[in-house]
Amino acid sequence: MKRALVPGTFDPITAGHLDVITRASQLVDEIIVGVAASPKKSPLFSLEERVALAREATKALPNVRVEPFDCLLVVFAEEIGANIVVKGLRAITDFEYEFQMTALNYQLNQAIETIFIMSPPQYMYLSSSIVREIACLHGDMDGFVPECVRAALEAKFA
Numbered sequence: 807m808k809r810a811l812v813p814g815t816f817d818p819i820t821a822g823h824l825d826v827i828t829r830a831s832q833l834v835d836e837i838i839v840g841v842a843a844s845p846k847k848s849p850l851f852s853l854e855e856r857v858a859l860a861r862e863a864t865k866a867l868p869n870v871r872v873e874p875f876d877c878l879l880v881v882f883a884e885e886i887g888a889n890i891v892v893k894g895l896r897a898i899t900d901f902e903y904e905f906q907m908t909a910l911n912y913q914l915n916q917a918i919e920t921i922f923i924m925s926p927p928q929y930m931y932l933s934s935s936i937v938r939e940i941a942c943l944h945g946d947m948d949g950f951v952p953e954c955v956r957a958a959l960e961a962k963f964a
């Protein structure tokens with residue numbers, strides 16, 4: 807059984823994340839979406855809220871599970887028996903950071919392979935932080951986030 811981990815802070819999950827998760831779910835038997843606690847990022851949504859939103863957003867994908875984690879990525883991947891990590895790659899600005907993370911993770915555990923799925927043009931510049939900013943300024947989030955996230959953001963910034 808091929809199991810892959812799609813990690814992120816998902817604060818909150820966006821349509822871009824969902825695109826990567828959906829495409830990855832067609833390549834392997836099972837996807838675990840790992841929601842990192844990421845306390846240093848002071849997330850807008852609590853870990854429980856981010857997990858609940860990711861579960862709601864992915865509920866139509868039968869081979870996708872969502873789990874929180876609060877440890878090293880490679881340790882979590884080992885715990886859940888995933889030897890593939892899938893990450894989305896957007897504009898070139900992502901590359902340096904992802905390059906560093908992938909190299910470090912490879913040094914920590916060479917049995918775990920990181921692969922990248924490129925964002926389609928419409929999600930190339932979409933990020934959770936942009937979505938939070940649009941929501942904060944009461945902008946239109948249509949097409950940027952799943953419906954459950956739109957409702958949660960509206961409630962946060964009401």
Ligand code: PNS
Nearest residue numbers: 813814815816842877878879907910911
């Ligand atoms: O969505 P993000 O915030 O870009 O995701 C970053 C994430 C959660 C994948 C990254 O911060 C991570 O792997 N965190 C877990 C802790 C860890 O392993 N850090 C060292 C990586 S070398």
